[in-house]
Amino acid sequence: MVKQQISAIVKKAWENCRQSGFLPPDIDVNIIIEIPREEANGDYSTNIAFLLAPKVRKSPTDIAKTLIGNMEFHGVCEKVEVAAKGFINFYVRDDMWRAALQEISDQGLDSLVPDVGEGRKVLIEFVSSNPTGPLHIGHGRGAAVGDVLANIMKRAGYNVVKEYYVNDAGKQIDTLGQSTYARWKELTGDAVPLEEHYYQGDYVKDIASLIVESNVAVPAEKAEAIAFMSKFASDFVLDGIKKDLEDFGVLFDNYFRETRLYESGEVEETLATLKDKGYAYEKDGALWFKTSMFEKDEDRVLIKSDGEKTYFASDIAYHKDKFDRRFDTLIDIWGSDHHGYIPRMRASIEALGRGKDSLKVLLIQFVTLIKDGKPVGMSTRAGQFTTLKEVLNEVGRDAARFFFLMRKSDAHLEFDLDLAKKTTNENPVFYIQYAHARIESIFRVAKDEGIDLASVKTARVDLLTEKDEITLIKGILHFFDVIEGSAKSLEPHRITFYLLDLVGRFHSYYNKTRVIVGDRELTMARLLLLATLQQVIKDALALLGVSAPERM
RNA sequence: GCGCCUGUAGCUCAGCUGGAUAGAGCAACGGACUUCUAAUCCGUAGGCCGCAAGUUCGAAUCUUGCCAGGCGCGCCA
Structure with a gap:
């Protein structure tokens, strides 16, 4: 444009x-x-x-x-x-702005978004929380960032798949089984001491009582019973996670299970390949990956001396699987506490014969919940974490999603629960939604006055001569730049800032200028401007997964 | 000890990949509803961009060194 x-x-x-x-x-x-x-x-x-x-x-x-x-x-x-x-x-020249508005109105937003992706296949892996406990607030932020980034990249012409990697193999699942077993024993009479590393949350008790109530057959032998509990509990937890994500408006294209990589033999295969290429070696009874060949990092263990494969081993196989599925770019979204894991992962990508740039890792910094002006304490260990579900119940989907995207993902986020619930101008979500509803309200009045909204497309844009109108058009046009920049930089938070700016221009205009005036042609021109503006607001909100109410 | 992230108005944060006189919201203060939704708007005030050097036409942005906070540094995931 x-x-x-x-x-x-x-x-x-x-x-x-x-x-x-x-x-x-x-x-x-x-x-x-x-x-x-x-x-x-x-x-x-x-x-x-x-x-x-x-x-x-x-x-x-x-x-x-x-x-x-x-x-x-x-x-x-x-x-x-x-x-x-x-x-x-x-x-x-102002004419150019008006012509651009006309073009958007005629052609619609979609066709005018620059195609920066050119159909390249991108896999965004996010959340990927272990199915050993409910999603907490930090996962929520990661979920929002991943989901919205996917929306933005799709809009910018990428071919995007959203995937959740389920770590359903390994020690932590075993621990979940043991934790459940202990609680189950408690319920069925003879108490077993709870070990410190067990999951302490109440949900474990809930699962145990569910097992009791549903009267399913628990194997008599302890090891088998624990194995059964592991499966039962992790499936249950995963179902809960899926439900929470759904309530949050996050739908994955695919849930990829770690166990599948073992069953298909891909882990073995990948390790063999690494050995063949000379990227892995044995030492002290363990198999090591030569991270140091590629990155400034120490070599890492793939197979422990007890024969168990590490998480890293299957993760390499997982990333290889992604490439085998012909994705050009892999985006992994992790909690920032995993940043030390980046060098070895990037090294493994190179060992697989891919360019370093084909893996991009987004780190999500921690979220501090604020209530009554004070931070809400959370400790996963003690099982007192604040869950995503609790926050959702408290502030609703729109506010939650928006607030998670008000910061760069690698910056700490203070989430003010009280602010998110407020229905006043202090709350940015309402500020934006209100603009959408306000425009809709103008349309209602226009209709009452017998104006045919379907015909505004043919209005005379040359009548839009107010300075504020040109300012609004510039704001509308900026949408395309923002999508492009946001997609290229992998920074979804830009959309929220853009919306706040855009909507601010509207509220200012609204207070200064009447849209429905005696002059019918002028009214039509302004309605055309607002219709386009409303479309942009709605579209940008849709990218964020936030609703655009017609009435408030 | 080493590595990563962060440090910008009283508070919470932007700052378009090095641009022009530093930006917004909230809080404070003063104004605007007989008119399409006042969940809004207009105005005032608020700054050593953590500190110090360096790079150049030009630095909040890049380099180095300090200072402060957070997080990592397992044959855990």
Whole structure:
């Protein structure tokens, strides 16, 4: 749209300068078109002259002036000037903004989102919480980030699959079985001492009593009984996790079980391959992976001296499986406490013959819940963690999702439960939803006055001459840049900030300007603007998985 | 001890991958409802961008060294 046109103008000017000999043909710089912070500095600007200056030994001002002299504007700009010794500032004609609005209204949002993904296959793996206990608040944040990132990337043209890796093998599942067994013994008469490493949460008791109540046949032999409990309890917990995620609006395309990798022989196969390639070796009765060959990290154990395979071993097989399914890029979303795991994982990706960049890890920092102005304590060990479900019940899906996305994922997040529940202007979720409802309300009034909303598409956009109207259109257009930037940088939080900005422009406009006025044509033009705006708000909210109410 | 993340207004945080005079919300103060939803808006005030060097036309952003907080450093997952 407008930005692309500016970009094209700059490119063409550069090309012209090369042909005239003013600029050499062999140098290259990255053209960045940005929106200046100060409105007085134009609608767009570029610093290209600064970038070229040292390479061609000319002054930035000279370069900027000559570039401008070589520009072909085709009526896009009303003014272009050199500022601050080399910036080129573009002042776009209002007609162009109106034309862009018209284009969006005619074509719809979808077709105008830049295709940065070009259909590349991306697998986003997130949550992947062990089925040994309910999801807590930190998982909720990871779930929101993963789900929304998937939405954004899909919109930007990627082919995205959302996957949950279920660690249903290994020690922790065994521990869950033992914990359940102990509770079950408690219920059936003879108490067994609870060991310290057992899962202490009440849900374990619940599962034990469920086993008692449902009268299922528990094997008599202890080891078998524990195995049974492991399966029963982890299945139960996983079902609960799925339910919580569903309530949270997060639907996975696939739940991938770790045990499957063992059953299919992929773990063995992967280890054999690593050995063949010389990336794994035996020492002290264990099999080690040569992390140090690829990363600044120590070698790590794949098979312990007792013959057990480590989590790392199956995780490599898992990532190999992902590549075998022809994904170009793997995105893993982990709790930030796992960051020490990144080097070895990246090393294993290289050992599998893939580029380092084909794995991207997003770290999710911890969430602190705030209630009555004070942090809510949480300790998983003691089983007092605050679950996602509790938070959902407390503040609802919309607020929960939005609040999780109000920060960069690698920054600590303070989640103010009281604020999330407030239905006032302090609560950003309501601020945005209110704008949507307000626009809808205007439509209702318009309808009452006999205006046919279906015909606003043909309204005269040239009547939108108010400064605030142009400001709104610019905000609408920015949507496309934000999606692109958000998808490329893997930063879903940008959408929330964008929405707050956009909606702020609307509320300001609303308070200053009446939409439904005596002049019917003007009214129609403004309704067209608001219809498009509302569509953007609704669409952006949909990316976040937050509802857009028509009435509040 | 080593590594990663964080440090920006009283509070919570943005800052578009190095740009122009540092941004928002909340809290504080002062204003705006006979008019499409006041869950809103307008205005005022608030800053050594943790500290110190360096890189260059230009640094909150990049480098190095400190300081403070968080998290990691298992033949755990």
